[in-house]
Amino acid sequence: MxxxxxxxxxxxxxxxxxxxxxxxxxxxxxxxxxxxxxxxxxxxxxxxxxxxxxxxxxxxxxxxxxxxxxxxxxxxxxxxxxxxxxxxxxxxxxxxxxxxxxxxxxxxxxxxxxxxxxxxxxxxxxxxxxxxxxxxxxxxxxxxxxxxxxxxxxxxxxxxxxxxxxxxxxxxxxFQKTICQEVSNFHPYPQVHENNIKTAAALINSAKKPLALVGQGVTLANAEEEFKAFVEKADIPVASTLLGLDVMDSVHPLFVGMLGMHGSYAPNILTNQCDVLIAVGMRFDDRVTGDVNRYARQAKVIHLEIEACEIGKNIFSHVPVLGDCKESLPLLTEKIRKAAHKGWLAHFRIMQRKEEKIIQEDLNPEKDDLTMGEVIKWINQYKDKDAVLVTDVGQHQMIASRYFNFSSRKSQITSGGLGTMGFSLPAAIGAQFGARDRQIICLVGDGGLQMTLQEFGTILQDQLPIKIVLLNNNILGMVHQWQDLFFEKRYSSTELLNPDFMQLAKAYDMQGRKITRREDLQKALKEMFELKKACLLEVVVKKQYNVFPMIPSGAAVDEVRLA
Structure with a gap:
């Protein structure tokens, strides 16, 4: 036939x-x-x-x-x-x-x-x-x-x-049904070498001040539980890259904050004081390392990574552990001793107190202007536990990465390496299709929203219940911050004359509300999350505002600024 x-x-x-x-x-x-x-x-x-x-x-x-x-x-x-x-x-x-x-x-x-x-x-x-x-x-x-x-x-x-x-x-x-199980000269899962595991375990067992850095590679390998078992057995403080923030629960006692340019004070400072640095599924990009010539020079570096070209590319690895961390982490956990580093962990808590003034000003401001931080604080209060946060790029992205409670896996979507403004709204649409039963929160600035706001039409056509929180400061905030700090306050082309976002929401049959007063914020967020359809909540936030801590471009990680 x-x-x-x-x-x-x-x-x-x-x-x-x-x-x-x-x-x-x-x-x-x-x-x-x-x-x-x-x-x-x-x-x-x-x-x-x-x-x-x-x-x-x-x-x-x-x-x-x-x-x-x-x-x-x-x-x-x-x-x-x-x-x-x-x-x-x-x-x-x-x-x-x-x-x-x-x-x-x-x-x-x-x-x-x-x-x-x-x-x-x-x-x-x-x-x-x-x-x-x-x-x-x-x-x-x-x-x-x-x-x-x-x-x-x-x-x-x-x-x-x-x-x-x-x-x-x-x-x-x-039409022939065939399955592609291999490609010549493409070896996606390199073999884990036992000797490197043994060497890494010996270093970790002898460490007095170890620090683990976790990246998105752990999520991509579905190895969150394996990573958690590893750090809990070794009692190692964990700092995260931007894309690795949802690997561990934000309130886990070993989690000490985000690394890098706008990361937490303690892990940035103590990166240059640890004796063993264990990097898992991250690539040491410039936003994490600052000046590579002054990055963790005192530490022995263990790098668990699936792609050979990333090992040693930016930071020298004393012990490279090439392979899928879903496989390498359990092998490493098996060979390390159960440890306690109470004094070292206490040092992080002491250093964290140096950020208290910044945190209080962000989350509990006393002045009239609303802050991005307090919006995130109340989002945490009313969101679902397994909500997915999709952020755009800019100041709101950094504030969210500092204060949002990432309590479940695959709960953060953002543009990390490229920093693409306009990313969040369409990415939130895709996320809603990828997780129909989860609450999708799109957090965006007024600059980024106007790059892809035509996707309101997609939300309308598919009746997606995405919750959009627009933090509107009428400027390109992050560029404005750099102009303030490094260009002698020459604010070139960062002022935005914005449209009436509420009228735009109405045009797309989306419920909208604009908040300018602190006393209206909580109720508006609570009502938004109770809605079963899309909603645009515009919050007018403080205009002249800089995100700290901050490591200036080209500085070392322990030169992090608090003001």
């Missing part, structure tokens, strides 16, 4: 179904229209979310991937549709987010002719993808799509882009 044939677009969608894809975020156009026609035919199996911009689609795919642990998928047409994905690809690459982007392309006979909406997206996206490929023949669809998903999710996750010509979408072929 002759095997049934399908056109390429149907084969592509059937491959997505084989990968158990439930949601696709995208925006249609000419070169991808056959795929959209196939999505219409398979609409009972795959839900397509029509965003209002391709950048919104890819950020939504990121938010979905980050909260669900699955591969996010987005689709766009060729030309400007494809180029609008580049920011999201770069963001996903540097933050290790598994996504597969599928872009339409002009027919293969028109490649290289500067045809309408033709762009060489393969060369453009090469630096910001983990892998990319172009499909010009229908017979290649099955293997390349399977390979794309395998590469995106395996090892250190990342974005993959697949460009498919229009004729490949329309050609016919049989």
């Amino acid at each position: 002759q095997e049934k044939t399908y056109i390429g677009s149907d084969i592509l969608v059937k491959e997505l179904l084989a990968e158990k894809v439930e949601y696709i975020f995208g925006y249609p156009g000419g070169a991808i229209m056959p795929v959209y026609d196939a999505l219409y035919r398979y609409s009972d199996h795959i839900h397509h979310i029509l965003t209002r911009h391709e950048q919104g689609a890819i950020h939504a795919a990121q938010g979905y991937a980050r909260v669900s642990g699955k591969v996010g998928v987005c689709v766009s047409t060729s030309g400007p549709g494809a180029t609008n994905l580049i920011t999201g690809l770069a963001d996903a690459l540097i933050d290790s987010t598994p996504i597969v982007c599928i872009t339409g392309q002009v027919p293969s006979n028109l490649l290289g002719t500067d045809a309408f909406q033709e762009i060489d997206v393969i060369d453009i996206s090469l630096p910001v993808t983990k892998w990319n490929a172009q499909i010009t023949r229908v017979c290649d669809i099955t293997y390349i799509i399977r390979k794309a998903f395998y590469i995106a999710r395996s090892g250190r996750p990342g974005p993959v882009l697949i460009d498919i010509t229009k004729d490949a979408q329309l050609q016919k072929d049989i």
Whole structure:
């Protein structure tokens, strides 16, 4: 009997179904229209979310991937549709987010002719993808799509882009169910070497002042429990990178705060006093280390990392432990002795008191102006325990990272390495699809919101119950802070004349409320979280406001400023 044939677009969608894809975020156009026609035919199996911009689609795919642990998928047409994905690809690459982007392309006979909406997206996206490929023949669809998903999710996750010509979408072929279980010259899970585990354990057992640094790699490996067991057995204080904040409960007695430029005072200062530094699933980026020549020079560094190129890239590792920390952490825990470091932990508590004035001014201000910190304080009071916080980029992001209670896994989504303004609103949309039963809180500034606010339309169309908290200070706060501290108060192009956000909310059939007085804040937040539909709560906060602690650019971590 002759095997049934399908056109390429149907084969592509059937491959997505084989990968158990439930949601696709995208925006249609000419070169991808056959795929959209196939999505219409398979609409009972795959839900397509029509965003209002391709950048919104890819950020939504990121938010979905980050909260669900699955591969996010987005689709766009060729030309400007494809180029609008580049920011999201770069963001996903540097933050290790598994996504597969599928872009339409002009027919293969028109490649290289500067045809309408033709762009060489393969060369453009090469630096910001983990892998990319172009499909010009229908017979290649099955293997390349399977390979794309395998590469995106395996090892250190990342974005993959697949460009498919229009004729490949329309050609016919049989559909063959195949599974991609390996790719030549791609070894995503390196072997953990026993000798390195033994050496690391010996160092930890002899340490008097150990410090563990935790990053998002622990979350990506689903190794939160293994990390917790390790630090609790060794009684090691834990400091977190920005993206690692939801690895441990914020109130855990071993958790001592966030690292880096706007991190907590104690872990930054004591990084340069510890004797053994254990880095797990983090990459020592410049926002964490400050001046690398003055970073933890006194310490022996143990680095648990899945990607070989990250070990020793920025900070020398005395004991590299290459491998998946889901595997390496239990091996290390088995070989360390149960320890107690009460005196060393007490030192952190003493140092933390130096921040008390800042914390009180942020959370319990005595002056009339509302602060970002007190908004976060009351969000903690009324949010669900397993709520997901999606933040944009800027001062509100740093304040939230300091004060939000991250009490469950995969509860933080933010743009870390790239710092993409406009990220939070579309990422919150993706997160809501990735965690239908969880409360999604989108925290955004007035600058970032106006970069992607067209995605209010996506919230309207899909009736998503996202809670949007807009902290409005009518300026680009973080740039304004740097101008205040380092550019002699020359405030160049940071003042914002903003629209009436309440009218915008009304235009999108979204309940909105604007808060300018402290006495109205608690009630408004409580009512917002009780709503079963989307809500925009605009809180007018203090305009002239700087986020401290702060490590100036180029300074050492122990040169952290409190004012």
